[in-house]
Amino acid sequence: MRHLVKGLLIAVLAMPALALAQESQAEPVGTLQILNYLWIAICCALVLFMQAGFLLVEGGLVRSKNAVNVILKNFTDVGLGTVGYWLIGFGLMYGANESGLIGTSLFIPTFNDTSSTLELLYQMMFAATAATIMSGAVAERFSFLPYIIGAFFVTSIIYPIFGSWAWGGSGENLGWLRELGFIDAAGATVVHSIGGWCALGALIVIGPRTGRFSRKGDVHNIPGHSLPYVALGGFILWFGWFGFNGGAVNEDFSNLGQILLNTHLGAIGGICGALAWLGATKRGFLMVMIVNGCLGGLVSVTAGVDQLAPGFALIIGIIGGIVVVASSEVLTRFKIDDAVGAISVHGFCGAWGTLAIGMFYQGDMFDAERMVAQVIGVVAALVWGLGTSFLIFSALNKVMTLRVSTKMEQRGLDISEHKEIGYSDFVITHVKADQ
Amino acid sequence: MSNTSQLNQRIVYAGLVRTNIDRSALKSAFEHWNKSNSEAPIDIFEVVDKVVGYLGLGVPEKKALTLGLHTASSELYEDLKPVPEFILGDLTADTASAAPQASAAAPQQAAHLSITARYLQAVSLQIKRNDPSTHKELVSAVADEGLLRSLSREVSAWANDNLNAINLGASVSVEQCQELAHEFYVMVCDFIGPVESDIIINNVISDLAKSSEAREFSPQQLL
Numbered sequence: 311m312r313h314l315v316k317g318l319l320i321a322v323l324a325m326p327a328l329a330l331a332q333e334s335q336a337e338p339v340g341t342l343q344i345l346n347y348l349w350i351a352i353c354c355a356l357v358l359f360m361q362a363g364f365l366l367v368e369g370g371l372v373r374s375k376n377a378v379n380v381i382l383k384n385f386t387d388v389g390l391g392t393v394g395y396w397l398i399g400f401g402l403m404y405g406a407n408e409s410g411l412i413g414t415s416l417f418i419p420t421f422n423d424t425s426s427t428l429e430l431l432y433q434m435m436f437a438a439t440a441a442t443i444m445s446g447a448v449a450e451r452f453s454f455l456p457y458i459i460g461a462f463f464v465t466s467i468i469y470p471i472f473g474s475w476a477w478g479g480s481g482e483n484l485g486w487l488r489e490l491g492f493i494d495a496a497g498a499t500v501v502h503s504i505g506g507w508c509a510l511g512a513l514i515v516i517g518p519r520t521g522r523f524s525r526k527g528d529v530h531n532i533p534g535h536s537l538p539y540v541a542l543g544g545f546i547l548w549f550g551w552f553g554f555n556g557g558a559v560n561e562d563f564s565n566l567g568q569i570l571l572n573t574h575l576g577a578i579g580g581i582c583g584a585l586a587w588l589g590a591t592k593r594g595f596l597m598v599m600i601v602n603g604c605l606g607g608l609v610s611v612t613a614g615v616d617q618l619a620p621g622f623a624l625i626i627g628i629i630g631g632i633v634v635v636a637s638s639e640v641l642t643r644f645k646i647d648d649a650v651g652a653i654s655v656h657g658f659c660g661a662w663g664t665l666a667i668g669m670f671y672q673g674d675m676f677d678a679e680r681m682v683a684q685v686i687g688v689v690a691a692l693v694w695g696l697g698t699s700f701l702i703f704s705a706l707n708k709v710m711t712l713r714v715s716t717k718m719e720q721r722g723l724d725i726s727e728h729k730e731i732g733y734s735d736f737v738i739t740h741v742k743a744d745q
Numbered sequence: 746m747s748n749t750s751q752l753n754q755r756i757v758y759a760g761l762v763r764t765n766i767d768r769s770a771l772k773s774a775f776e777h778w779n780k781s782n783s784e785a786p787i788d789i790f791e792v793v794d795k796v797v798g799y800l801g802l803g804v805p806e807k808k809a810l811t812l813g814l815h816t817a818s819s820e821l822y823e824d825l826k827p828v829p830e831f832i833l834g835d836l837t838a839d840t841a842s843a844a845p846q847a848s849a850a851a852p853q854q855a856a857h858l859s860i861t862a863r864y865l866q867a868v869s870l871q872i873k874r875n876d877p878s879t880h881k882e883l884v885s886a887v888a889d890e891g892l893l894r895s896l897s898r899e900v901s902a903w904a905n906d907n908l909n910a911i912n913l914g915a916s917v918s919v920e921q922c923q924e925l926a927h928e929f930y931v932m933v934c935d936f937i938g939p940v941e942s943d944i945i946i947n948n949v950i951s952d953l954a955k956s957s958e959a960r961e962f963s964p965q966q967l968l
Contacts, residue, residue: 373940521934521942530938716931720943721968 343425346561350428356553357435361388361442363550366543367605368446371534371598371650375722376450377732383445383454387461388438394466395437400430403470407479410486412471432557436501439554440469443505446650448512450532451519451719454727456712460703464508468698469501472691476500491680492687493671495558498613498663499691506657507695510646515703516713518647520720529642532649535733537597544601548577551608555615565616572615572623573608579627580607580634587632599638602651603631609659614667622670629666630659661688753787754779755825756817758832760792763813764806772832774800780952789814856961858913860953861922864967865929867949869908872937875945883936884908892928896921919966926967 365384372380397418405413421427441461448457476494478485494500521530534540555573559566584603588595610630611623618626637658638651648654668684669676706712718726725731757778761771777799778792792814797807817825873880888904891897896917903911913922934942946968953964 373943519939520931521937521939524935524938530934530940532938532940717927719939720927720930 342562345563347424347428349559349563349566350432350557353553353557354428354431354435356550356556357432357439358388360439360547360550360554363543363546363548364439364442364446366539366546367601368449368543368650370536370539370543371446372449373532373722374535374733375724375731377535377724378728378730379454379723380445380449381732382728383449383457383461384442386458387441387445387465390458391441391461391465392434392438394462395434395470396430398466399437399470400433401470402467403433403473403478405474405478406483407474407485408483410479410484410489411475413474413478436497436554437465437469439497440501440505440508441465443502443652443656444509444512447506447509447648447652448516449649450723451713452512452516453710453712453714454723456706456710460512460699460706463702464505464699468508468695468702469504472504472694473500475690476687487683487687487690490683490686492683493617493667493680494613494664494687495616495667496555496612498609498611498660499687501660502609502612502656503660503664503688503691504695506653506655506660507692508699509648510653510657511696511699511701512703512712513646513648513653514700515707518645519649520716522647523645534598540598540601544604547605548608551577551612555612558616560616568618568620569615571620572611572618575620575623576607576611576615576627576630577604578607579624579629580604580610580631583607583628583631583633584635585631586628587635598651599635602634602638602655605655606630606634606659609656610663610666612660613664614671617667617672618670619672622666622672626663626666626670630662633658633662661692664688749784749786750782752822752825753782754828754833755822756787756814757782757792758828759817759820759825760810760814761796762826763809764802765809766800766802766806768831770800775828775832781955787814787818789818855915856958857919857922857966858915858917859958860956860962860964861917861926861967862911862913863956864926864949864953864964865903865911866909867952868929868933868945871945871949872933873908875941876937879936880908883933886932886936887929890932892932893921893925896925900925919962923967 361384365381368384369377369381400419401415401417402413405415405417407413419426419430421430441464444461444464445457475485475487476492477488477500479488519532522532523529551573552570555569556566559569580603581600584600584606585595587603588599607627607630610626610633611618614626615623634651634654637654638648641648641653646653665681665684665688668681671677671680674680703712714723714726754775758775761774764771766774774796778795781795789811793807793811796802796810800806802810869880869883872883884904884907887900887908892900896913899911899913899917903909930942930946933945937945950964950968953959956964
C-alpha cells in the first residue's frame with residue numbers, strides 16, 4: 311500500500327514535467343513561451359519587492375517620529391496607485407493611439423491570455439514605482455490624504471500619458487516620442503524621471519521642512535533615524551532592479567545576460583562615482599550618498615540596459631553616481647528640500663541615462679538623430695512631469711491643506727496623522743493627536 | 746541649598762571621579778545630574794542610569810561609578826571632598842539667574858505658567874550653553890519679531906532680560922502657553938535646526954516632568 315501511494319505521488323509530481331517534455335518535443339517554441347511567462351512573473355515579484363527597498367530607504371532617512379507616515383505612504387501608493395493604473399492608466403498608455411498623444415481604449419482591462427495579463431501586471435508594478443518615488447522626497451511635511459490623491463493622479467494620468475508617448479501605440483500609430491526614435495528600454499525617463507519631476511513639482515508647492523533652511527541661509531541637516539535600514543533598502547532595490555530591467559529581455563532571452571550584467575555594473579559604477587566625488591571634494595564617505603549613488607547608477611543604465619556594451623554601462627553608472635551627489639548640492643542651493651534625494655537619484659540620473667544611451671548605443675555611437683530624439687524625450691519628461699504635478703498639487707492645495715501645520719511637524723506625523731508611533735519606547739510625545 | 750542636596754553633590758562628584766573621565770565630561774555629567782538634585786537622599790541606581798545614559802559610558806566606567814557612589818554614600822559629609830569651584834561656579838551662576846524668579850513665582854502661579862516659564866528659560870539656557878553667539882541672535886530675533894501677539898508685552902520683557910525668566914501673568918491661558926512654546930520652537934528651529942531643537946526640547950521636557958508642578962500640568966502638553 312505504501313509503495314502504491316509513493317508511486318502515485320511520484321506520478322502526479324512528474325506529470326507536468328512529462329507534459330512539458332512532450333510539448334517541447336512537439337513545439338519547442340511553447341517551452342520558450344513558458345519560460346518567458348515565468349521570467350516576467352519573477353520580474354513582477356522582483357519589482358514589487360523593490361517597494362520594500364523604497365520603504366526601508368525612505369523610512370530610514372526620515373526622523374523616527376515620521377517613520378510610520380512614510381512607510382504607510384509607500385504601502386498605500388502601491389495599493390491605490392496600481393488600482394488607478396488598472397482603471398485608467400493602462401488604457402491611456404497602451405490603448406489605441408491614433409493621435410500619438412494618448413491611448414483611447416483598454417480601460418479596466420481584462421485579458422484571456424497569460425502573456426497580456428502578465429504584461430498588465432508588470433506595467434502595474436512599474437506604475438507603482440513611479441508613484442512611490444515621490445513619497446520620500448516630500449516626507450515629513452506632506453499630509454497623508456492629499457498625498458494619496460496626488461499619487462493616484464501620478465499613476466493614472468501623469469505617468470501613463472508620458473508612457474504612451476514613449477512606449478505606446480502599435481503598427482503605424484505610435485506614440486510621438488517613439489515615432490521619433492526615442493529609446494528608453496526599462497523606464498529611466500518614463501518611470502524614474504517622471505517620478506522625480508513629479509516629486510519636484512510637489513516640493514515646489516509645499517516648500518521645505520521647518521528649520522531646514524535658516525533665514526540667514528544656513529542649511530540644517532536632518533539626518534535619518536536608521537542608516538542600517540537605508541543600506542538594507544539599497545541592497546533590496548539593487549536586487550529588485552534585476553527584475554525591473556530584466557523585463558526588457560528579448561523573447562528568445564538572447565540579451566538576458568547583457569541586461570543583468572549591465573544592471574549590476576551600473577550599480578557598481580554608481581558606488582564608485584559617488585565614492586570618487588565624495589573623496590575628491592573631501593566631504594567624507596557619506597553612507598547615504600553612496601547608497602543613493604548606487605541607486606543613481608542603476609537608474610542611469612536603465613534606459614539603455616539592453617543596448618550598452620558593459621564597459622559603457624560601468625562608465626554611465628560612475629557618472630550617475632557623481633550626478634546624484636552633485637545634483638543634491640544644486641537642489642540644496644535652490645532651497646529644494648528633498649528628504650531622501652529622490653529627485654537626484656530618479657529625476658537627474660534618469661535624464662542622464664537617457665541621454666547617455668543616445669550617445670553610447672552599441673554599434674552605432676553618437677548618432678545625431680538618436681541623440682536629438684533623446685534630448686527631446688528628456689525635456690518633454692521634465693516639462694510634462696514637473697508642469698502637470700505642479701498644477702495638480704497647486705489645485706489640490708486650494709481645496710485641501712497639503713502641508714501639515716508646524717505643530718504637527720514638531721510632534722511628528724506618526725502621532726499627528728495616524729495616532730500610531732513607530733518607536734513607542736523612544737518617543738516622549740504622548741500628546742493629543744488631533745491638535 | 747539644603748544639607749542633603751550638598752551631600753548628594755559630594756557623593757556624585759566622588760563617584761564621577763572614580764570613572765576617570767575627562768574634566769569637561771565630568772563637569773557636564775555633574776550638571777546634568779544636578780538638575781534633578783533634590784533634598785531627598787540620592788538613589789544610586791538612578792544616578793548611574795542618568796550619567797551612563799548621558800555620557801554613553803562603557804561597562805568598566807559604569808562599574809567604577811557604581812562602586813564610587815556606594816563607597817561615598819557610606820561616608821560622612823566632612824570626609825567627602827568638596828565639589829571643586831570649576832564645576833560649582835557655573836551652576837551657581839545659572840541657578841542664580843534662573844531659579845529665584847521661577848521658584849519665587851511658583852507658589853502664586855498656576856502650574857502651566859510655572860512649567861511654561863521654566864521650559865522657555867531652560868531651552869534658552871541650553872542654546873546659550875551650546876552656542877552663545879546663536880543665542881544672541883535668537884534674543885535679537887525674539888526682540889525684533891516677537892512671538893505670540895497676544896503676549897507681546899511679556900515676550901518683549903523676556904527678550905530684554907536676555908531670554909532668562911519670563912513673567913507670565915495669571916490670566917495667561919494653557920492654550921496661550923502652548924502657542925507661545927510652539928512659536929518659540931519654530932524660531933529655535935530656524936537658528937539651530939529641527940534635529941538639535943528636538944533634542945534640546947525633549948531633554949528639557951524630560952527634566953521638567955520630574956518637577957512637582959508636573960503633577961498638575963504635564964510639560965508634554967507644551968509639545
